[in-house]
Structures are given as structure tokens and as C-alpha cells.
Amino acid sequence: MSQVDNNPKNFEEIYYDDDIVKKFILATMVFAGVAFLAGLMAALQLAYWPMNMNMEWLTFGRLRPLHTNAAIFAFAGNAIFAGIYHSTQRLLKARMFSDSLSKIHFWGWQLIIVAAAITLPLGYSQAKEYAELEWPIDIAIAVIWVVFAINFFGTLWKRREKHMYVALWFYIATIITVAVLHIVNSIEIPVSLFKSYPVYAGIQDALVQWWYGHNAVAFFLTTPFLGLMYYYLPKAANRPVYSYRLSIIHFWALVFIYIWAGPHHLLYTALPEWAQTLGMVFSVMLWAPSWGGMINGLLTLKGAWHTLRTDPIIKFFVAALTFYGMATFEGPLLSIKTVSGLAHYTDWIVGHVHGGALGWNGFLTFAMFYYLVPRLWNTKLYSEKLANIHFWIGFLGVMGYYVSMVAAGITQGLMWRAIGADGKLIYPDFVETVTKIIPLYWARAFSGTLFIIGFAVMAYNIYKTIKAAPASQPVAVKVTSNMKVQETSTETHRALEGAATTFSVLTLLAVLVGSVIEIYPTLSLHKYVPKDVQTVPYSQLELAGRDIYIREGCYVCHSQQIRPMAAEVLRYGKPSTVADSMYDRPFQWGSKRTGPDLARVGKKYPDFWHFRHMIDPRATTPNSIMPAYPWLERHKIDFVSLRKKLSVMQNLGVPYTDEEVANADIQAEKDAKKVAAELKAQGAPDNLHDKEIVALIAYLQSMGQKEKKK
Amino acid sequence: MSNQDQDNLTDHEYDGIREYDNKLPIWWLATFIGTVIFAFIYWLHYEFAGGPDLQAELKIEMEQLQEKTGGHGHDHGTAVAVSEEELLKLMTSADTVSNGKLAFTGKCASCHGDQLQGLIGPNLVDEYWIHGKGSLSEIHTVVSQGVPEKGMPAWGAMLKEDEIKSIVAYIGSQKGSNPANPKAPQGEKVVNN
Numbered sequence A: 001m002s003q004v005d006n007n008p009k010n011f012e013e014i015y016y017d018d019d020i021v022k023k024f025i026l027a028t029m030v031f032a033g034v035a036f037l038a039g040l041m042a043a044l045q046l047a048y049w050p051m052n053m054n055m056e057w058l059t060f061g062r063l064r065p066l067h068t069n070a071a072i073f074a075f076a077g078n079a080i081f082a083g084i085y086h087s088t089q090r091l092l093k094a095r096m097f098s099d100s101l102s103k104i105h106f107w108g109w110q111l112i113i114v115a116a117a118i119t120l121p122l123g124y125s126q127a128k129e130y131a132e133l134e135w136p137i138d139i140a141i142a143v144i145w146v147v148f149a150i151n152f153f154g155t156l157w158k159r160r161e162k163h164m165y166v167a168l169w170f171y172i173a174t175i176i177t178v179a180v181l182h183i184v185n186s187i188e189i190p191v192s193l194f195k196s197y198p199v200y201a202g203i204q205d206a207l208v209q210w211w212y213g214h215n216a217v218a219f220f221l222t223t224p225f226l227g228l229m230y231y232y233l234p235k236a237a238n239r240p241v242y243s244y245r246l247s248i249i250h251f252w253a254l255v256f257i258y259i260w261a262g263p264h265h266l267l268y269t270a271l272p273e274w275a276q277t278l279g280m281v282f283s284v285m286l287w288a289p290s291w292g293g294m295i296n297g298l299l300t301l302k303g304a305w306h307t308l309r310t311d312p313i314i315k316f317f318v319a320a321l322t323f324y325g326m327a328t329f330e331g332p333l334l335s336i337k338t339v340s341g342l343a344h345y346t347d348w349i350v351g352h353v354h355g356g357a358l359g360w361n362g363f364l365t366f367a368m369f370y371y372l373v374p375r376l377w378n379t380k381l382y383s384e385k386l387a388n389i390h391f392w393i394g395f396l397g398v399m400g401y402y403v404s405m406v407a408a409g410i411t412q413g414l415m416w417r418a419i420g421a422d423g424k425l426i427y428p429d430f431v432e433t434v435t436k437i438i439p440l441y442w443a444r445a446f447s448g449t450l451f452i453i454g455f456a457v458m459a460y461n462i463y464k465t466i467k468a469a470p471a472s473q474p475v476a477v478k479v480t481s482n483m484k485v486q487e488t489s490t491e492t493h494r495a496l497e498g499a500a501t502t503f504s505v506l507t508l509l510a511v512l513v514g515s516v517i518e519i520y521p522t523l524s525l526h527k528y529v530p531k532d533v534q535t536v537p538y539s540q541l542e543l544a545g546r547d548i549y550i551r552e553g554c555y556v557c558h559s560q561q562i563r564p565m566a567a568e569v570l571r572y573g574k575p576s577t578v579a580d581s582m583y584d585r586p587f588q589w590g591s592k593r594t595g596p597d598l599a600r601v602g603k604k605y606p607d608f609w610h611f612r613h614m615i616d617p618r619a620t621t622p623n624s625i626m627p628a629y630p631w632l633e634r635h636k637i638d639f640v641s642l643r644k645k646l647s648v649m650q651n652l653g654v655p656y657t658d659e660e661v662a663n664a665d666i667q668a669e670k671d672a673k674k675v676a677a678e679l680k681a682q683g684a685p686d687n688l689h690d691k692e693i694v695a696l697i698a699y700l701q702s703m704g705q706k707e708k709k710k
Numbered sequence B: 001m002s003n004q005d006q007d008n009l010t011d012h013e014y015d016g017i018r019e020y021d022n023k024l025p026i027w028w029l030a031t032f033i034g035t036v037i038f039a040f041i042y043w044l045h046y047e048f049a050g051g052p053d054l055q056a057e058l059k060i061e062m063e064q065l066q067e068k069t070g071g072h073g074h075d076h077g078t079a080v081a082v083s084e085e086e087l088l089k090l091m092t093s094a095d096t097v098s099n100g101k102l103a104f105t106g107k108c109a110s111c112h113g114d115q116l117q118g119l120i121g122p123n124l125v126d127e128y129w130i131h132g133k134g135s136l137s138e139i140h141t142v143v144s145q146g147v148p149e150k151g152m153p154a155w156g157a158m159l160k161e162d163e164i165k166s167i168v169a170y171i172g173s174q175k176g177s178n179p180a181n182p183k184a185p186q187g188e189k190v191v192n193n
Helices: A019-047 A060-092 A099-122 A135-157 A166-185 A202-220 A223-237 A244-258 A262-266 A273-285 A287-300 A312-335 A337-343 A347-376 A384-417 A430-435 A438-468 A492-497 A500-522 A540-551 A566-572 A607-615 A642-651 A658-662 A664-682 A692-702 B003-008 B026-047 B054-069 B084-091 B094-107 B136-145 B161-173
Strands: A012-014 A188-192 A195-198 A477-479 A533-535 A707-709 B009-014 B017-020
Touching (some): A019 A060, A019 A099, A019 A347, A019 A438, A060 A099, A060 A202, A060 A223, A099 A135, A135 A166, A135 A188, A166 A202, A166 A223, A202 A262, A223 A244, A223 A347, A223 B017, A244 A287, A244 A500, A244 B017, A262 A273, A273 B026, A287 A312, A312 A337, A312 A347, A312 A384, A337 A347, A337 A384, A347 A384, A347 A438, A384 A430, A384 A438, A384 A566, A492 A500, A540 A692, A607 A692, A642 A658, A658 A664, A664 A692, B084 B136, B084 B161, B094 B161, B136 B161
Antiparallel strands (some): A188 A195, A533 A707
């Protein structure tokens, strides 16, 4: 406290911009409702497939991206912005750099969300998880994020508090890294207004995507929330933070190590093994740095534990930190190759993610809002009792969700790999392993409903609180600046906390090291393809079918990656190779098997089987929970765009001849007629020659058939 | 706040938030260092010291599987020869046929029709046969080994031998049942069978 200036002449009166904070809070509440309801709908569809009400816009493949994007970017995103805009001004003793930028940030972000909510149900998707939005929206996200960055760093620049508190370190890491992740993962070449192909293919695309996907969890759902925790928990508990030293160590360890861990999403795939091993060991090393944040939060409550009984805000904080601790212990565990071998592609991962999303991000946001709303609206919370009820219903919801999904995941994982004494799969029918866990899908939907009821109670409580609030005028705050005070600390890190630019550059370097070391080698994909193997690119019609597969979001339930494990080889065929997907833009390896793997489904069934299966999955697979796709028999194939599509692919290095590009649509029409004639001969209706179902069947039949020995 | 706590407090203050400078919990530090050591050893073992890669591990797994099945390949099912007499005898067992019907309904009916009338796959109760001449042992071979290029799976890799035999017995028992809406004949007409 040596630097407090007591000369009254140096006091300034300023106003914090709380209006923008209120806006972000209300937007969070609205989009939380949307995200949660979309999630419930998706959960119900898995328990009872007709819940898509036979509408293409609401099928699981399109609804799931809507749910994840809404939960991450609309709910968590708005919550982060609310907390950052509120706490940053106070920690820096400065109003936000520019009110206009704040407003552009707010409205721009909401427009992006609306654009996502319209385009995703329409099937405009890049089919890369949490990066589904098409290129115009990608550009908008980049622009708005830069606006946010300018506003934030501008505020840092005009700050009156020399040293940056730990919360701000986490905000800095968030803003810088999300920009890097989003821009690098979104490099794509447009084909039309709402269609593009990524520059990366196959293993490159997989690696870049999961470097992005994993670090979206790290730098969108972890670091900003840790920052918020560091501000709001000591505030709410009125206790000093447990350990400054621990803050320093776990912050730098976290940002340096997290970025390497992406390949743990790709264990047992065709990704080069050195990258898989790196992903695993860095995930294991991430355990302690993650727990550093939990410990620093929980031990801050030392001496204030009695408030846990009385104060709902503290309850939410403690539960959030505990769920964070659970998820960050489970994460490294799941990254161990053999554990991943069991858990990957199952609902265990879904349980893991929701433990984090509902328990950590959800509860931390709720804690923050119960703290913020009465203060911002200058009143008292309408009902503490309702807040307590919210806590208990929500807590039961998260626990029920987690337990049911872990049970479902382990059950199904064990069934997939079960081999009898005769050397055969005990459950050769995939659908058997699905019907087994349907009761758990109901349990999950029920738990999700509890969580939503809790949220509704909160929404009511907040509505009543705001409604009863007096009309309030902005209040001036007296602040002094210590920016001119000479740095007295001899400790390097303390000095660094006063040097915002250096600090930010070091953070950027910390995340770039792991990124470059992992991504750079795979950019020369060809050296991982054996010399005697040649992969034939997709035919024009197959490519058209592949884009339908992408549009329908098939990847959310079907993987295209056979792992080198005996049970997988028995069930699906030989393990996937680098060459298999080398022209796949985007890669469609998937991360979840609600249905079977499709990497080698080509030629496994007759065309007519696929036709009947797509129109009514239960006609060929009794008890299947896959939605029906009758509109594929009605929609016409987009032949016209094929020339442009092939030319983009050719520019990206796919070996199409100029003639194949020039005749793309004509050739595709010819091929489609052939498939349709064959279908008709087998008993399908007439006139399918220009229908999407034909293109999709052509693609499905090509899967696993493209690799040829030279 | 005890005095000891006060000593531990840093002089930092941000918007009323203070910070202690407590030491890192020793168990936390030990965990961190432990994972780093583990990571290093694991990395060395698998990347430099010749630890088996995934393909090598798969090879071992597949060899163990081969031993279990007595050396039969999996891709094309087991090729155990079954005599016509044995299958004919099974056809007379009501239990076997009804088991066969159950299995047929679950696995085969989606392509061959629930009355065996043919649908995606051929009619199984007419006089026309594509693979062989319709003897039970030939049907057994097709069911076990499949016709992968036509989309008929090799059920030998998936079903137990008893189950396959019962399916064949069921198919045999339905011969000449004349179901409604039969699929048009495919293959060679086989008389005198």
C-alpha cells in the first residue's frame, strides 16, 4: 500500500460505463435460455428420434452445432464480456477506452449470434466443431474480436493503476490467443456466399481444428472464467486471495502448456504418433496448473467457510471451482492413450464437457450475476431463498447429467470392444450398443431439464430484482493514478505486471511455441503419405454428395476414423491412414459415434440399401435412432456450383485435370444418371437422377475406396 | 485475520482486493513435478527408446485373436465346411427353425424381406439362385462368407456358428412358401432341387 497518493489535488472523478455491462448481462440471460433449450431438444432427440418433428432445420446434425455455438459463444461469450467490462474498469481505475467500440462490440456480437442462429439450421456449415460458421461470419467474428481487443488494450493503455491484477493476465491471454486460434483455423477459400473449403486437408485440418477446438475450451471457457473468478470470488467473500505466488506459477504454466494439448482429441487416429504423444503428455502436465486455479480460489475462502451455509453466491463459487477441479482432473485422465481408447467417441466425453460447461462456466456465471445484478441496479436481490433453490436444483441437474453420461459412455465403450472366446465381437450390431443406453439418454434429458428449471428460477429472480430497482443515476468514483510512481519492486514479475505491452508479448510467445512446434511439421502432409500409395480424388458427384454430408452435419454422430484396435478392425475394417483423408476438406473424422464409423462403409451395402436407409433408417436397421432424411429424395443436386468447387479444390492442390474441372457439372449429371438407373433396377422410384440422395449415395459408396497402390 | 496472516499479506491492492503470498502447497508442487517427470519418461520411451507404436500393438492384438479363432481370417468369415445332411437334419428341428426365424428377422429381413420375398437382396424362396444352386450347404457358405462386392456381409465374422446354421435351416424350411409381392427372379433357374 506504499503507493497510495494522499494529495487530494490528484483525485479525479470518473464514471464507469456500467450500461454496457448491463447490456451484456441481459444478452447472456437471453442466449443462455436459447442454448439450454437447444441442448434439451438435442438430448430428447437422442432419447426419442422423432423429436426433430421431421423438419430438416431441427435434425440433430444441424441442431447440435447450434447448441454448442450458442452455449460457447452466445452464453459464455456474453457472460465473459459482462464480467470483463465490469471488472477491468475497476481494476484499472479507468472507464473503457471507447464507448463507441463497446457498443460496436456488443451489437456486433449479438448480430453474429443471430446470423449463426439463422445459418446453422439452414445447413450452412463448415462441419468443423465449434468452428461451423461460414466464412462471412468468420470474418465478422475476427473484426468484432479486434474491436474488443482495441477497446481492452486501449483501456490498459489509459489505466491509472500501474500494476495489473491476476484477473487481467487471464483476460490478456484470452484476447490474444482466441484471435490467433480463430484466424488460423478459419483460413478458407470461398466457393460462394455461404460455402468455403479450408486450406488444410486431412491430418493437417484435423490437427489445426483440434488445436483450435481444444484451446477454445482453454482460452474461451477456462482462462477468462479463471480471470472472473479471481475478481469476483475475493470480492464476494471479502477475503484476500490465497497466494500471489501460486497465481504467477499457475498462470504461466497454464498458458504455456494448454496450447500443446489439442492432439489428445486425435489419439489412435492417423495423426503422426509423435503429435499424439505430445498431446497426451502435455495434457497430463496440465493437471497441476489447472488445479492451481481451483486451490487459489477455494483456499481464498479459508476463514470464510461459514458463509458457504448462508450465502448462495459462495455456494455457486465453491461448486463451480469443484466442478472445474473435477473436469481438469478428468481431462488429463481421458488424455492417457488407453483411457482415451475406451472413452473416445462415447458419451463419457459428453459428460466430461458438460461437467465443465454446466458446472464450471454455468455456475461461475450464475455466481457472478447474483453478485453483480443487485450492485449494478443499486438494490437488493429479490429473493435469497430462490437463489438457494436455484443452486440445489441446478446442482442435482449437473450431477445427474454427468453420472448418466459417464455410465452411458463406459457401457457403450465396453460393448464396442467386447470380443468373445471365439474371437468374434460380442455385439456386432452397432445398434445394440445404442438401444442399451437409451434409458440413460432419458436420464440425461431429465437432468438437463432440472438445470433449466434452476435457470428459469434465476431468470425470474433477476427480473424481479431489476423491476424493483430504483431509477439510478451513474455515480462518480474518486480515483487517483499511480502511473507516474517509480517502480520500486525488485522482483521481476512484479515489474512485468506494470509493463502491459511486454506482458502481452510474452503471453503471445508462450502460446506460439507449442502451436508452431505441433502444426508446422504437418503442413507438409505429403511426407506422411507412403510413396507407393496413391489416393484418387473424389469424383464430381461424390464431392457434391460430400457437401450434403457436411450440410446435414453427419459428422456429429458418425466418425470417419478407424482406430488401430482389434475390435475396430473386426467391426469396421483396416485402420484409417493418412492417405485416406488427404484430399478431405474439411476432414470429417468426427468425435462422437452415436452411429457407427463410416470410414470404410463404401461398397459394404448396395445402393438401394442406402436409399431405403436414408429415407427411413428403421427399414434397414430396426431400432435405429437416426433421423429420417426424406428431403434428400426431393431436393435437387446443385450441379451448377461444381465447376467452381472443383476449381477451388484444384487451386488447393487436389490433382483434378483442367478437363475434369471444366466438365464438372456434365460429368456429375452423367454419373448421377448411372446411379439412379442402378437404383431403379434394384427397386427404387423413378426420376432420382437429379436428386440429392443420389449424390450422397455416390459419396457413401466411395468411402474407404480411394486408396490405390501405385 | 491473525497476525501471522497479516505478515503474509503483500502490499498489492486492486479495487479493494488484497493478496497473500502463501507458499505453494507442497503436494501441489509434487504433483506438478511428478507429471513433468512422467511426461518426459513417457516421451523418451515411445519416441526414442523403441516403445511399440500403435501399429505394432495392433499386430500383437490381431495375432492373439488369430490364436483364438484357430487361424481363420476374419474378413471373410469362417469357412468351416458343413455337410448337407447335417443342415437337412437341423431343418426338422422346430427349435432350430424358430431360432433361425428370430435371427433372420433381426439380421436378414431388412434386405431379404420378412417373408424372404426379396427386397434389397434376392428372393430366397423362389427357384432362382445367384450363388450356387440353392443347396443348404451353399447357402451356408454365402451366409458365412458373404458376397462383399454385392453388399452381402460375411456373417461368419459376426454370428456364432449355431446361429448361422439355424438361419440356413429356417431359409430351407421356407422353400416354396410363395409370399406376397415377391422380388423378380434373379440368377439361374434351378429345377429338380
